[in-house]
Each structure stands twice: as C-alpha cells, then as structure tokens.
Amino acid sequence: MQPAAVPTDRNSDxxxxxxxxxxxxxxxxxxxxxxxxxxxxxGSNHELSLAVVSLSNRPTQEDLDHIxxxxxxxxxxxxxxxxxxxxxxxxxxxxxxxxxSERTHIEKYGRILDETSSGLSNRSLLSQDLLQKIAxxxxxxxxxxxxxxxxxxxxxxxxxxxxxxxxxxxxEYKRLADTDPLTQIWNRRAFDKxxxxxxxSNRGILFNALILADIDRFKDINDRYGHPVGDRIIQxxxxxxxxxxxxxxxxxxxxxxxxxxxxxxxxEDATYQIAERIRVLIEQTPFTSSQTGMNYxxxxxxxxxxxxxxxxxxxDLYTKADRALYRSKVNGRNRVTRHxxxxxxxxxxxxxxxxx
Numbered sequence: 483m484q485p486a487a488v489p490t491d492r493n494s495d496x497x498x499x500x501x502x503x504x505x506x507x508x509x510x511x512x513x514x515x516x517x518x519x520x521x522x523x524x525g526s527n528h529e530l531s532l533a534v535v536s537l538s539n540r541p542t543q544e545d546l547d548h549i550x551x552x553x554x555x556x557x558x559x560x561x562x563x564x565x566x567x568x569x570x571x572x573x574x575x576x577x578x579x580x581x582x583s584e585r586t587h588i589e590k591y592g593r594i595l596d597e598t599s600s601g602l603s604n605r606s607l608l609s610q611d612l613l614q615k616i617a618x619x620x621x622x623x624x625x626x627x628x629x630x631x632x633x634x635x636x637x638x639x640x641x642x643x644x645x646x647x648x649x650x651x652x653x654e655y656k657r658l659a660d661t662d663p664l665t666q667i668w669n670r671r672a673f674d675k676x677x678x679x680x681x682x683s684n685r686g687i688l689f690n691a692l693i694l695a696d697i698d699r700f701k702d703i704n705d706r707y708g709h710p711v712g713d714r715i716i717q718x719x720x721x722x723x724x725x726x727x728x729x730x731x732x733x734x735x736x737x738x739x740x741x742x743x744x745x746x747x748x749x750e751d752a753t754y755q756i757a758e759r760i761r762v763l764i765e766q767t768p769f770t771s772s773q774t775g776m777n778y779x780x781x782x783x784x785x786x787x788x789x790x791x792x793x794x795x796x797x798d799l800y801t802k803a804d805r806a807l808y809r810s811k812v813n814g815r816n817r818v819t820r821h822x823x824x825x826x827x828x829x830x831x832x833x834x835x836x837x838x
Contacts, residue, residue, distance in 0.1 A: 496709075499523050508540050514550050515543075525710045527553065527663060553663050573644055580637055664713055665720035668734035673742050676732050677796045680744070690746050690790040691753040692803045695723075695760070697739040698782045698815040707778055712739075715769055715781055722767060726760050741783075750789055750820065757785045757818045765816060782816035792821060 500519045501511075509515050521527050522534040530553045537545055660672035668676070680686040697703075697719060704712040716739060723733045723741055732744040743760075745753045761783055769778040786806030793799035806821040813819070 496520060496524050515546055517554060518546060518549055662735040665717050665735050667720050667724055670736045673734035673736050676744055680790050681796055687790045690744060691748060692788050692799050693743040693745065693757045693785055694803045694807045695741040695783045695785045696807055698784055700739040711778060719764055722763050723760060726763055753787055754818060754820060757787055761785060761818055784810035784815045785818040786810055788821040
C-alpha cells in the first residue's frame with residue numbers, strides 16, 4: 483500500500499493541504515475543483531494523482547474540467563451529453579450542406595448533358611469544330627464531377643469518423659458513469675439498473691440471487707489508520723470480489739464499505755458457497771503496507787443472502803438481503819446469513835436501497 487502524500491490522522495490536515503495547493507496554483511475555489519484536489523492529495527486514486535501532477539503551474543479550468551469528466555463522470559453527465567448533442571447537430575448540418583451541394587452539382591452536370599445532347603441531335607449543324615467543343619465541354623464537366631464526387635466521398639468519410647468518435651465518447655461516458663472510480667467495479671447507479679432488470683422476467687426471478695456484504699468495523703479502521711488506508715482496503719476487498727467470481731457475475735460497490743453481488747443460475751446452496759468462499763478469502767488476506775510493512779490487522783466482512791424468488795420487487799429483495807446481512811452483524815460478524823433461515827423474524831428497521 484502506498485502511503486498518503488499528506489498526514490492521514492485527521493481530515494482537516496488534507497483539507498488544509500487542498501486549500502493551500504489550490505491557492506498556490508491559482509485554482510478557483512469551486513466544489514468540483516476541491517473534489518479533484520482532495521482525492522489527489524489523499525492518495526486514494528493513483529491515476530487521478532498522476533493527472534493532477536501533470537498539470538501546469540497555472541492549470542486552466544478547462545484542464546480541470548477534463549480531469550473531472552474523466553474521474554467523476556457522474557457529476558458532469560449533463561455537460562458531456564450536451565456537448566455531444568452539439569457536436570452531432572453540427573456534423574449533421576455539415577453533411578446536409580454537403581448533400582445539398584452535391585445535388586446542385588449533379589443538376590448542373592445534368593443540364594450540360596441535356597445541352598450537348600441537343601447539339602448532337604441537330605446533325606445539320608454538326609461540324610468538326612462543334613464536335614470538338616462538345617467533347618471538350620463533356621470532358622471538363624465529367625472531370626469536374628468526378629473530382630467533386632471524390633471530394634464529397636472524402637468529406638463524408640471524415641464526418642462519419644467524427645460521428646463515430648462522438649459515439650465512442652458517449653459509450654465511454656456511459657461506462658465511466660456506471661463505474662466506481664475508487665475500485666473500478668460497477669457503482670450504485672449500475673447496481674440499481676441491474677437489480678431492477680431481475681424483475682423484468684419470470685426467468686430473472688427464478689434464477690437470480692443477491693448477496694450483500696459490509697466490511698466489519700470499517701469506521702474503526704478509518705479512525706485508526708486514516709481514510710487513504712481505508713480506501714486501499716476497500717480496493718483490495720473489491721479486487722477479491724472481482725477475481726473470485728465468474729466473469730458474467732455482477733459485483734458493485736453500493737456504498738462506502740458496502741458491496742453487492744448478483745448471482746445468476748445458482749441454487750441457494752451454491753450462492754451460499756460463493757459468499758462463504760469470498761468471506762474466507764478476505765479473512766485470510768494480509769492487509770499490510772507494501773512500503774512500511776505495517777500490518778493493519780485482519781479484515782472481515784459480514785454477508786446476507788436472499789433469492790430473488792423470495793422477494794416481490796427489487797426493493798424487497800434488497801431489504802431482505804440487508805436484513806440477513808444485519809443478522810450476520812448481530813450474531814458476531816464475519817459470517818454469511820441466508821434470509822430463508824430467518825423467515826418471519828423481525829429484521830432491520832431501515833433501508834439502504836432507494837431509487838435515485
């Protein structure tokens with residue numbers, strides 16, 4: 483684990499460093515700028531830190547907004563979509579103007595063909611000189627038309643490439659908007675869509691299960707070692723989740739230290755075994771600093787399971803899995819609880835799942 487670039491014992495230390503750095507670089511005190519420098523100076527996102535370090539001594543707001551769109555797309559969505567809309571509108575207008583020009587050129591070429599055809603039909607007026615003039619006019623018009631067509635084809639190709647670029651940027655934005663920037667797994671936004679998808683068909687209800695996980699005593703970790711260490715632990719736990727499941731399974735970070743795993747095509751027993759395997763792997767993973775060798779102690783997670791067939795809706799599925807998770811916490815943490823084993827019992831009196 484990499485040590486933080488600033489003191490980690492108090493959030494105020496980072497806040498002070500952020501304000502001082504922004505003032506030194508002449509950066510406007512906008513919330514979106516503060517977010518960038520806070521994340522960079524806390525050391526929780528290495529790529530973001532490198533992007534900030536590469537800025538000039540007097541970064542422009544455009545440079546900072548580019549970083550913001552890259553690492554915090556969920557906050558810049560409307561601007562990205564609006565910019566893409568303007569680009570598409572401009573490219574389509576250029577294409578329309580090009581096609582209008584092509585139509586005019588073709589009509590002009592057609593008139594030349596009509597005139598030369600009329601001249602050739604009157605054989606009594608034909609002469610070698612007239613034929614040469616007609617042939618010259620036809621050659622010039624044809625050559626001009628071919629050149630124009632080649633230019634139109636080239637321009638249309640460029641416009642198509644530009645539109646494809648806009649499409650790619652929008653697709654990348656969609657991916658980033660559904661990705662948790664700290665762990666690079668799916669985020670809450672993507673999870674909300676995925677859990678809703680389950681109840682769009684009877685098959686989804688019959689063949690899906692939800693596992694919720696929560697890192698035990700995570701507040702104590704943050705209080706003792708600082709948020710950068712806490713963030714790194716979250717990243718390691720996310721990596722364990724992602725590398726311990728099939729590629730087609732859906733795993734997301736749904737909150738600070740909370741994770742959700744949607745399992746498709748597995749029985750309750752098989753789903754339990756998946757959760758138990760992940761729980762054991764996390765418990766057995768050494769959480770130490772690669773640079774200082776400091777041991778942060780054993781990290782464990784509590785989990786709750788609910789089959790989609792046991793719930794009536796996405797909200798109900800989340801609530802029941804959350805109750806099972808809460809039961810794991812109450813019973814000593816570092817364990818997996820099935821909702822089916824606690825049917826009819828009072829559960830947790832609050833919900834984490836809300837529609838955005």
